[in-house]
Amino acid sequence: MTRDKQTTPGKDFVNLKEWQAAGDILNRAIELVNKNGWQQGEVLPSSKVCLTTAIERAWQEKKYSLVDFNYAREALSKILKVPRDPQPLPSDPLAVPYWGRHFMEWNDAPGRTREQVINTLKAALILANELAEKSKR
Numbered sequence: 001m002t003r004d005k006q007t008t009p010g011k012d013f014v015n016l017k018e019w020q021a022a023g024d025i026l027n028r029a030i031e032l033v034n035k036n037g038w039q040q041g042e043v044l045p046s047s048k049v050c051l052t053t054a055i056e057r058a059w060q061e062k063k064y065s066l067v068d069f070n071y072a073r074e075a076l077s078k079i080l081k082v083p084r085d086p087q088p089l090p091s092d093p094l095a096v097p098y099w100g101r102h103f104m105e106w107n108d109a110p111g112r113t114r115e116q117v118i119n120t121l122k123a124a125l126i127l128a129n130e131l132a133e134k135s136k137r
Contacts, residue, residue, distance in 0.1 A: 019132035021068035022075055026125040028058035029072075030118060038114040040107060051076075051107040051117050052100035073099075075124040075131070080106055 032054045039048035049057065055076065059069040070084070077084040082102035098104070107117060 013135050015071075015135040016132055018068055018071040019075075019128050019135060021064050022071035023125055023128040023132060024062075025055060025058045025064060025068065025072040026075065026121055026128055028061065029054035030121045030125070032057055033114065033118060033121070038117055040112060050104065051120070052103040054121070055103075056100070072124070072128065075128040076103065076120070078127060079120055079124045082106065 029051075032049050033051075037048040039046050039050050039053075042048070042050070055069075055072055059072065073084050080102070086098065086101040106112070106120075
């Protein structure tokens, strides 16, 4: 017997809160790029943010859970068509690959623009919101 989630009082919708939090993180990342400016290829710390730094700062600001952060990363990964979790490279000295490597590589690609970064974050936000709605069904 299956339960209808919409008619079961008090029933939690699977993944709803996580996708909503992911949407909040992605929305805040857009705000951070707009407010602080976008940077590409910086080695030294900067007040400007790249795609990766924007979602990381957005996640840390309100102390979202790591699960919420991973849902935001998942939405962004789906839009960029890159794996959420990078695999180690043979020449990588890090024992654990940098979590945002694929996002950083995309952000730093020659010719990338601030508008592309904003549009990508907006697309990921739309996807997270759609998946939140879908989880209600």
